[in-house]
Amino acid sequence: MTVSPLQGITHACFGLSYLCALLLEVAQMLWPRAVWRPLALVFGFAGLFAQTAFVLYHQPTPASPYGSLLLLAWVLAVFYLYGTVHHPKQAWAVFVLPVVIGLVGLSLVLATAGESEPEFGIPPWLTGERFWGVVHGTLILLAAVGVSVGFLTSLMYLLQARRLRNKVNPGRVVPLLSLERLETMNRRAVNLAFPLLTVGLLVGTVLAPTPGDTWLSLKILSTAGLWVVFLVLLYLRYAVHVPPRRLALLSIAAFALLLVALVTAHPFAVGGAK
Amino acid sequence: MNLRAIGCNVQSASVELREQLAFDEPKLARALAELPARYGAEAVILGTCNRVELYLARPEEDAPVHSPLIAEFLSEMHGVPVEAIRTHLYEHADADAVRHLFRVASGLDSVVLGETQIAGQVKEALEAAQKAEAVGPLLNTLFPAALRVSKRVRTETGLTEGHVSVSSAAVDFVREVFETFTDKTVLVIGAGKMGRLTLKHLQELHPARILVTNRNAEKAAAVAADCGGQALPWGQLDEALVQADIVLSTTGAPEPIVPRRRFDEKVRPRRGNRALVIFDMAVPRDFDPRLHDGDRVLVFNVDDLTRVVDQATQRRRSHIPAAEAIIAAEVARFVQDWNRRKDGPVIGQLTAEIDRLREAVLAPLLAKLNGKISAADRDYIEGAFRLFQNRLLHGPIAALQEAAHTGHSTTLREALRKLFGLQG
DSSP, rough: OOOOGGGGGOHHHHHHHHHHHHHHHHHHHHHHTTTTHHHHHHHHHHHHHHHOOOOOOOOOTSSHHHHHHHHHHHHHHHHHHHHHOOTTOOHHHHHHHHHHHHHHHHHHHOOSOOOOOOOOOOOOOGGGGGHHHHHHHHHHHHHHHHHHHHHHHHHHHHHHHHHHHHOOGGSSOOOOOOOOHHHHHHHHHHHHHHHHHHHHHHHHIISSOOTTTTSSHHHHHHHHHHHHHHHHHHHHIIIIOHHHHHHHHHHHHHHHHHHHHSSSOGGGGTTTOO | OEEEEEETTTTTSHHHHHHHHHHHHHHHHHHHHHHHHHOOOEEEEOOOOSSEEEEEEOTTTOOOOHHHHHHHHHHHHHOOHHHHHHOEEEEEEHHHHHHHHHHHTTTTTTSTTSSHHHHHHHHHHHHHHHTTTOOOOOHHHHHEEEEEHHHHHHSSSSSSOSSSHHHHHHHHHHHHHHHHOOOOEEEEEEOHHHHHHHHHHHHOOOSSEEEEOOSHHHHHHHHHHHHHHEEOOOGGGGHHHHHOOOEEEOOOOSSSOOOHHHIIIIIHHHHOOOHHHHHHHHSSSOGGGOOOOSSEEEEHHHHHHHHHHHHHHHHHTTHHHHHHHHHHHHHHHHHHHHHHHHHHHHHHHHHHHHHHHHHHHHHHHHHHHTSSHHHHHHHHHHHHHHHHEEEEEHHHHHHHHHHHHOOHHHHHHHHHHHHHOOOO
């Protein structure tokens, strides 16, 4: 049996690459030098390459907590690189990379011992009774991307608003996107995430119910809480016109609930985390 | 190098004198034609609102052009008594002139430290001189070098970072709040001078529309006509505040024109969640400062903007040593490169001359020994002569290169020319 070179890629490869990229970005903020940013991008791209290879090789299912965290980290890593390349003057990476690294770390904690062999052809989780579970997991994952973007833009918004409230010299601080831009991004992320989350939850409840799960389990409660927070967010934004600063706080709460929902044990993870 | 930088600037001459000495286009063309003809010198004239400077380079064997001559020239050109000019002129020679130009181009000699506009003016001065065919090898090398140094200082130090005017600081704050401006409304209240200057900067953001209101309708109409805006009656101030995204207020009102209660009752409820940035440039202030919440309503007064400007200026000052170090290194490099360039032909001629002498001695000798020595002996003799030549030349060439470092190779170059009978 031949051993694929991709088998040697581990969480450490991309996790540490992202960490190096983050440290270089911090160095760029503190001691600006022309060399930090390109080096950070090299590490960022190397991390993304390694994670992509890892995901392709191990094919983690989005229906498992482990898989959903890893895939969410991958999407956010793409988001980080896109943002850094397109907005080189903004302190993008210092907000996104800690989340990416955190998600990779969480997925590593959830990973069970023992490597599964790579699966080629149609993965088993795309066939049979697990299909609706995977649809449910994928929709929740896509909604999670929206929640994560909403969280990041909210953090940046709050920081930017705080600086403006204190009338901090614009030239003296970490460059951030404008309030208007951050608000727009947050609104789009929430608007996109809500229908995905709703349909994902409906699929999970109606078509792929979990045997043994009760309405009072932490996963169900946190997911329902997340949905309610989203509903409240939309209501406050469009019906009550609550100031964006309060909406940003709610977006951050939504992200916390999302993390709880994702790391809580999930029935579709049966058969190993990887 | 026979280079002089002669002129006056904001430190050495009053604005009245600088105005009198300013070169308009016809005068500039005339001067750039006159200077090479009269003094046999390459010439570039750098004229800005803060300085009038002439850069003059003559062949090394000629006497330099000194400031009294230039005072006379300027006196003739502008019809100003020579006594009124002479004492206000400064003169920088050779490497000092190079350093001066590098500092000027980098914004180190500017009133607003680190301003970048000067680099463009240096470039324009060179282009005007090139067009008039007033420049030769030295100034054609020096000015592009100055622009390169200016770029280095700009990119490698923080000398040009941050805004150092109240108006540009205001624009910086606006950019922190809004992303696009083509859908925004700017409201101008009053007609103060500071407001007009800031409005000019805000206009560069291309807002969708500008509304102008004033207690005096005529003044509002005049400001609106000036900026392409729309004048509104003073009675519609609340309505204008509802529509506005950016407010620029510069009235001379003795009390706030928009107290908090008025804003909260008549404006805020109708604005929805839209952000409003208010630049209250009036003293006493026009808007209640308690309106500022850092999110939906942001109020910046003159003190806030002045503080930003002071911080930026202070930060720029901290980068002066780094900028001066770059300039010192670049001046040394320029002087060395220039001297090497001048030494190159002398070294070439010297080597060719010694080559010729070696051949003149060696050829008859080898002809006489022809058939009596082996090929190996012949090679040995040729090698020995070449070695002798190299050792003979090593001293003068090394001395010339050493002198190039210090910028004093002219005398040595002349001595070598005379000693070895080289062409001038």
